[in-house]
Amino acid sequence: MSSAAYDVVIVGAGIVGAACADEFARRGMRVAVVDRDVVGSGATAAGMGHIVVMNDSEAQFALTRYSQELWQALRPDLPADVEYEQCGTIWVAADEEEMAEVRRKHAYYAERGVPTTVLDSQELMRLEPNLRTGLAGGLLVAEDVVLYPPCAARFLMERAQKHGAHLRLGASVAHIGEGRVRLSDGFEMTGKIIVNAAGAWAPGLTVGVEIKKRKGHLVITDRYPGFLRHQLVELGYLKSAHSVTGDSVAFNVQPRRTGQILIGSSRQYGAEHKDVDQQILRRMLQRAQEYMPALGSMSAVRTWTGFRAATPDKLPLIGPWPGDESLFLATGLEGLGITTSLATARILVDQITGSKPEIPIEPYLPSRAKREFAHA
Ligand SMILES: Cc1cc2nc3c(=O)[nH]c(=O)nc-3n(C[C@H](O)[C@H](O)[C@H](O)COP(=O)(O)OP(=O)(O)OC[C@H]3O[C@@H](n4cnc5c(N)ncnc54)[C@H](O)[C@@H]3O)c2cc1C
Numbered sequence: 001m002s003s004a005a006y007d008v009v010i011v012g013a014g015i016v017g018a019a020c021a022d023e024f025a026r027r028g029m030r031v032a033v034v035d036r037d038v039v040g041s042g043a044t045a046a047g048m049g050h051i052v053v054m055n056d057s058e059a060q061f062a063l064t065r066y067s068q069e070l071w072q073a074l075r076p077d078l079p080a081d082v083e084y085e086q087c088g089t090i091w092v093a094a095d096e097e098e099m100a101e102v103r104r105k106h107a108y109y110a111e112r113g114v115p116t117t118v119l120d121s122q123e124l125m126r127l128e129p130n131l132r133t134g135l136a137g138g139l140l141v142a143e144d145v146v147l148y149p150p151c152a153a154r155f156l157m158e159r160a161q162k163h164g165a166h167l168r169l170g171a172s173v174a175h176i177g178e179g180r181v182r183l184s185d186g187f188e189m190t191g192k193i194i195v196n197a198a199g200a201w202a203p204g205l206t207v208g209v210e211i212k213k214r215k216g217h218l219v220i221t222d223r224y225p226g227f228l229r230h231q232l233v234e235l236g237y238l239k240s241a242h243s244v245t246g247d248s249v250a251f252n253v254q255p256r257r258t259g260q261i262l263i264g265s266s267r268q269y270g271a272e273h274k275d276v277d278q279q280i281l282r283r284m285l286q287r288a289q290e291y292m293p294a295l296g297s298m299s300a301v302r303t304w305t306g307f308r309a310a311t312p313d314k315l316p317l318i319g320p321w322p323g324d325e326s327l328f329l330a331t332g333l334e335g336l337g338i339t340t341s342l343a344t345a346r347i348l349v350d351q352i353t354g355s356k357p358e359i360p361i362e363p364y365l366p367s368r369a370k371r372e373f374a375h376a
Contacts, residue, residue, distance in 0.1 A: 006032045006166070009181045009191035011173050011205060013037075014044040015149055015338055016330050017197035018156035019345035025163035027353060032189055033157070033165060034181060036172035040153030042199045043337060046306020048218065048254055048264055049152075050231050051145035051339045052089055055108050059315055059363030064336060065114065066359050067343030071145060074342070081151040083257045089144035089231045090119065090128065092251070092291065093136045098235040102139040109141070116141050130227055130292050146231055146254050149338045156341075173198075176205050179326040193352060195328045196321070200307040202331040206321060209366075211332050214308040215271040217281055218264045222299040225259035234291060247271075249284040251291040263288050263295065267308075267335075274305050308334045318344050318364040319351055328352065329366045 008024045010017045013035035024031045035041070051071050055061045071084075078084050093099045102118055109116045117140040124138045125131065161167060175182040176196060181189045196202050196209075203209040234251040247268045254262040266280045281303060289296045311317060311332040321327040330348050333340055347364070350357040362368070 003188040003190060004032065004166075006030045006189060006191045008032070008193040008195065009034065009189045010195040010197055011035075011176060011181060012042070012197035012199060012331075013039045013153070013157060013167065013169065014042045014197065014199050015040060015153040015156070015341040016199070016333065016344055017195070018153040018160065019341040020195055020197055020330055020348060021160035021165045022156040022163075023345040023349040025160040025165040027349060031160060031165040032168065032191070033160070034168045034171050034173055034183070034189070036170065038169055039157045039167070040150035042201075043306045043308060044149045044153050046216065046218065046304060047149050047338050048252070048262055049147045049149045049338050050089070050254060051147060052231070052336070053109070053114055053141060053144060054336065055105065056314065057363075060336075061108075061112065062359045063316070063340050063343050063364070065112070067340045068143065068145070070342035070346065071147075071339075072143075078147075078152070079155055081148065082155055083148040083151070084145060085147070085255075085257060086143065086145050087230050087255060088140055088142040089233060090124070091139040091141070092124070092131065092232055092234050093138050094234065094236070095136050099136045101235050102137060105139050114141065115143060128228070128230060128232060130294050131232070132291060132293055135291075140230070144231060146256075147338070152338070173205060177324050177327055192326065193328060194326050195330055195348070197330045199331055199337070200309040202309065202317075202329065206327065206329065209317065209321075209329065209331070210312055211309045211317075212269055213272060214310040214334065215266070215268040215274075215305055216264065216308060216335070217266045217276060217284055217303065217305050218262060219281070219285065219300045219303045220256070221261045221263065221295075222301055223259035224261060224298060227259075227294070228253060228255040228261055230255070232291070234287075247280060249280065249287050251287050253288060253292065253295075260301070261295070261298070265335075269310075274307075276303050276305060309337070310334045316340065316344060316364050317366045318348050319361065319366055322367050
């Protein structure tokens with residue numbers, strides 16, 4: 001059995017592992033990243049790539065907004081294949097009850113310096129003429145972005161490698177802890193810091209991590225340039241995302257640079273197989289057509305699924321894992337891991353290097369999860 005020694009060994013080369021590698025390496029640490037597959041192959045390859053500010057809680061708002069600002073700052077360095085587009089989000093309100101939510105969201109964002117515009121029915125139709133008529137209005141969040149996650153992960157990993165990070169792909173990790181990462185072939189790597197960034201598979205490596213797989217389906221259409229201009233999400237999406245039991249679907253569509261339309265999304269617990277579930281897919285597409293009837297006449301070119309890493313309180317796990325001084329978590333980012341990857345990496349590395357994080361980190365510390373979830 002042979003071995004190699006580093007300051008930091010990161011398990012997982014998804015967007016979170018890649019962002020952590022980049023952040024550690026740019027601060028001069030000796031980094032290794034291990035993945036059983038290729039860079040950006042897990043949930044990162046399956047995600048929509050919506051860089052979105054969300055306000056389910058103050059902690060969620062702080063992390064999503066901070067990370068969105070980090071993406072904005074990174075924009076000039078991103079290669080064209082990352083397809084960074086600041087197309088904005090429109091939260092679509094079907095009725096007056098949802099318009100009340102639009103106004104609440106608008107006030108919340110205005111207080112915190114996020115520019116948004118309340119749209120009435122006519123303005124909504126002017127901005128997105130392919131929506132059905134009769135919708136009440138919406139909220140335009142102009143600074144939200146879409147990008148192509150696998151290429152964003154690859155960019156971050158390549159930048160880490162330029163700063164000396166070592167990447168080991170096709171290597172399955174069997175065990176981590178106490179400063180060691182053991183691969184299934186017996187090879188061992190040591191690190192003062194070990195980061196579990198294995199996404200939905202993190203509990204398999206760190207016993208006691210409370211993460212459940214939350215399956216999602218997506219469909220991408222053929223090219224229909226100009227059909228859609230913003231990321232559109234029904235306000236009912238929030239109910240779907242909040243549901244802790246049962247399967248749910250919500251209207252969520254995204255314009256790609258190619259003119260293709262990415263259609264989502266679904267959420268399922270207890271569905272461990274990555275096969276496409278035709279029943280869920282049908283429900284998801286029906287929901288999409290209720291908002292955009294013309295989607296029904298488009299051709300779909302591909303359908304796939306992925307697994308979000310969901311924690312019981314819907315906040316990520318970023319920081320030290322109690323009971324093992326060497327072990328840190330960077331996982332549990334559910335449906336926001338593309339958005340929050342940069343902030344996750346930044347506050348993790350701030351904690352480890354003793355720099356002051358720019359946002360309060362307590363809501364994301366794994367210690368709260370061990371305490372609260374154990375008594376839930
Ligand atoms: C349908 C869907 C839509 C989404 N849309 C969005 C969106 O619009 N915006 C957004 O912000 N987020 C979105 N997300 C969430 C986002 O995709 C994830 O939160 C994010 O990709 C998580 O990245 P990660 O690096 O933590 O995990 P992953 O990308 O899953 O990476 C984990 C890596 O760990 C590796 N690994 C696991 N176990 C081992 C092992 N034992 N040995 C070696 N390697 C291992 C895997 O191979 C994998 O590469 C969506 C997710 C889904 C499923």
